[in-house]
Amino acid sequence: MYQYIIKRLLLMIPTLFGAMVLVFILMRLIPGDVCEVRMAGFGVYADQEAIDICRENLGLNDPVYVQFFQVIKGYFTLDLGESMWTGRPITHEIGLRFQLSLQIAVMATVVAILIAIPLGTISAVKQDTWIDYCVRAFSIAGIAMPSFWLGIMIILGLLITTQAWFGTPWMPPIVYVSPFEDLAGNLTQLIWPAVATGYRYSAVATRMTRSALLEVLREDYVRTARAKGLLEKVIINRHALKNAMLPVVTIIGIEFAFLIGGLVVTEQVFNLNGLGKLFVESVLNLDFTLTQQLVMLVVVIFVMTNLVIDIFYAWLDPRIRYA
Amino acid sequence: MTAPHIQVETDAVELAERPPWTVVIFGLIRRYPLGAAGALVVIVMIAMALFADVIAPYDPEANAFEHMFTPPGLQFLLGTDDFGRDILSRIIYGARTALFVGFVAAFVGATAGLVLGVASAYFGGWFDLLLQRVMDVFMAFPLIIMALAVVAVLGPGIDKVIIAITIPFIPQCARVVRSSALAIREIPYVDAARALGFGHARIILRHMVPNVMAPYLILLTAFVGQAILLEAVLAFLGLGVQEPTAAWGLMLKSGAEEYAESAPWIAIFPGVAISLAVFGFNLFGDGLRDALDPKLRMQ
Numbered sequence: 001m002y003q004y005i006i007k008r009l010l011l012m013i014p015t016l017f018g019a020m021v022l023v024f025i026l027m028r029l030i031p032g033d034v035c036e037v038r039m040a041g042f043g044v045y046a047d048q049e050a051i052d053i054c055r056e057n058l059g060l061n062d063p064v065y066v067q068f069f070q071v072i073k074g075y076f077t078l079d080l081g082e083s084m085w086t087g088r089p090i091t092h093e094i095g096l097r098f099q100l101s102l103q104i105a106v107m108a109t110v111v112a113i114l115i116a117i118p119l120g121t122i123s124a125v126k127q128d129t130w131i132d133y134c135v136r137a138f139s140i141a142g143i144a145m146p147s148f149w150l151g152i153m154i155i156l157g158l159l160i161t162t163q164a165w166f167g168t169p170w171m172p173p174i175v176y177v178s179p180f181e182d183l184a185g186n187l188t189q190l191i192w193p194a195v196a197t198g199y200r201y202s203a204v205a206t207r208m209t210r211s212a213l214l215e216v217l218r219e220d221y222v223r224t225a226r227a228k229g230l231l232e233k234v235i236i237n238r239h240a241l242k243n244a245m246l247p248v249v250t251i252i253g254i255e256f257a258f259l260i261g262g263l264v265v266t267e268q269v270f271n272l273n274g275l276g277k278l279f280v281e282s283v284l285n286l287d288f289t290l291t292q293q294l295v296m297l298v299v300v301i302f303v304m305t306n307l308v309i310d311i312f313y314a315w316l317d318p319r320i321r322y323a
Numbered sequence: 324m325t326a327p328h329i330q331v332e333t334d335a336v337e338l339a340e341r342p343p344w345t346v347v348i349f350g351l352i353r354r355y356p357l358g359a360a361g362a363l364v365v366i367v368m369i370a371m372a373l374f375a376d377v378i379a380p381y382d383p384e385a386n387a388f389e390h391m392f393t394p395p396g397l398q399f400l401l402g403t404d405d406f407g408r409d410i411l412s413r414i415i416y417g418a419r420t421a422l423f424v425g426f427v428a429a430f431v432g433a434t435a436g437l438v439l440g441v442a443s444a445y446f447g448g449w450f451d452l453l454l455q456r457v458m459d460v461f462m463a464f465p466l467i468i469m470a471l472a473v474v475a476v477l478g479p480g481i482d483k484v485i486i487a488i489t490i491p492f493i494p495q496c497a498r499v500v501r502s503s504a505l506a507i508r509e510i511p512y513v514d515a516a517r518a519l520g521f522g523h524a525r526i527i528l529r530h531m532v533p534n535v536m537a538p539y540l541i542l543l544t545a546f547v548g549q550a551i552l553l554e555a556v557l558a559f560l561g562l563g564v565q566e567p568t569a570a571w572g573l574m575l576k577s578g579a580e581e582y583a584e585s586a587p588w589i590a591i592f593p594g595v596a597i598s599l600a601v602f603g604f605n606l607f608g609d610g611l612r613d614a615l616d617p618k619l620r621m622q
Contacts, residue, residue: 011456014456014459015456015459015460015463018456018457018459018460019460019463019464022460022464023464023468026468026469026472026476027472029472029476030472030475030476031475031476133356133357136357136609137357137606140602140605140606140609141598141602143548143601143605144548144552144597144598144599144600144601144602144605145594145597145598145601146552146555146556146559146572146575146594146597146598148556148559148575149555149575149590149593149594149597149598152575152590152594153590153591153594156587156590156591260465264560265556265559265560268559268560279465279468280471280560283468283471283472283475284471291468295464295465295468298463298465299463299464299465302462302463303459303463
């Protein structure tokens with residue numbers, strides 16, 4: 001097992017290195033740099049001298065290979081550097097927004113699980129009935145709806161229903177409140193983006209629950225349980241569902257890894273200042289250093305989640321052994 | 324060698340007279356009701372895109388400021404937007420953009436993935452290892468940043484949008500195809516082909532690729548839906564096709580949020596069009612999967 005983990009960790013190195021090179025090159029292929037973007041923002045005729053000074057200060061005049069080694073050196077000295085745009089340390093910029101994005105991601109996962117497991121189970125138990133068809137259509141609709149549109153529709157729905165019921169339109173507050181200060185206020189704000197993201201997320205998990213459960217329900221031990229005269233409820237809950245959870249856990253994990261990237265659009269619609277928004281801003285500002293570290297953060301989350309899922313898988317199912 | 328008596332009899336009847344096509348289609352609808360519903364949506368969409376000039380009541384790009392923000396009614400069935408353009412006409416023409424991006428990106432992405440996946444399985448060894456690592460990088464790389472960079476480097480435009488969408492499809496397809504192809508490589512006829520002295524290209528294209536057609540076709544239909552959705556997302560972020568082209572995601576970008584309360588139809592209908600289209604392609608893909616390859620049902 002330890003050998004397997006070490007092997008997997010070593011295999012991550014080329015992936016991470018590849019991603020690092022890729023984002024480094026991609027960003028520098030874009031015409032312009034952060035200094036030009038900033039000067040253009042001032043609205044006056046860009047002073048060449050000012051741009052030169054700015055470039056000199058940020059090290060943009062150094063040869064590309066020097067800049068590249070600067071990035072690599074940062075990883076070995078555990079210093080991620082400063083944002084080219086704000087000048088503040090990148091760990092500070094990310095830290096500010098990490099809590100918000102992580103909270104939405106976790107809440108969306110909870111929403112997805114709450115939708116997926118009951119619906120997937122009903123759908124499998126009532127296979128090929130109209131209930132099954134409705135559940136399947138509902139889950140495919142989740143994949144089909146763009147989450148930004150669902151977000152707009154949720155806001156619109158809130159405005160209309162509050163207008164009709166209370167007489168005044170109500171919208172979720174835009175200023176972020178920490179859950180440790182005001183839990184209720186925090187939840188009324190973040191539940192909507194979590195639902196918009198979670199519904200889409202649930203679609204894949206619902207389908208996985210259904211098909212995994214269908215597979216398990218054909219197993220011999222389920223037939224034995226039926227032959228013993230166990231209640232159908234007990235068979236489903238205690239025998240079948242537990243074994244069907246394996247692929248469901250995997251798919252939930254994989255989707256979680258994608259979630260950070262997916263939040264870009266949702267945060268845009270609900271106007272939340274999270275990692276997704278920081279991402280778009282840093283690319284548009286051509287903030288090389290910040291974009292570099294944000295991409296690496298997403299990639300690290302992705303590969304680590306994949307590893308954790310595989311280990312978790314072996315732990316859940318003792319039949320699986322990695323060598 | 325003899326099959327059970329009853330089966331032989333029914334087979335004989337079926338072979339004797341082929342049922343007319345109406346019966347075949349009716350049978351398919353009854354066996355795969357969801358897939359048939361999806362096929363219907365796909366057909367309607369293709370018809371909308373092909374005959375847009377005939378169906379659309381107005382010019383999708385002509386501004387008419389005297390008709391701004393008209394609610395849905397008899398004159399404008401789905402209302403007009405902030406430039407007075409007829410939303411129904413823009414949705415009909417938008418089907419062209421969506422289908423064009425969807426089909427091209429899905430076809431190119433899936434086909435490149437198909438060839439790479441089969442080659443990776445066939446050659447194995449260091450080639451396989453290296454290719455898989457490259458695929459890992461592209462799988463883990465956030466799509467939005469890729470799209471942002473591609474558009475920033477190449478400039479906006481429908482062809483750049485297609486490039487940005489195609490790139491992430493390649494590793495997805497390559498991975499699935501590779502696992503199917505690994506099993507096929509072990510079948511003796513590949514060895515036989517090699518023993519006969521056939522070249523690598525011939526073995527890959529003529530002997531292995533046809534055998535992984537089922538997962539390829541399934542992924543292809545799934546990709547069309549995904550591509551339509553991604554195109555909408557990119558357009559919404561301002562990275563996709565540009566005004567005044569009729570595209571569904573763009574219709575949601577330009578003011579849909581601002582006017583959500585006063586003119587909700589601007590926000591509602593294009594989103595319904597996107598959802599329905601992707602919904603249709605997904606249902607169709609699911610039906611295709613059930614019909615083509617029962618083994619893949621669990622995905």
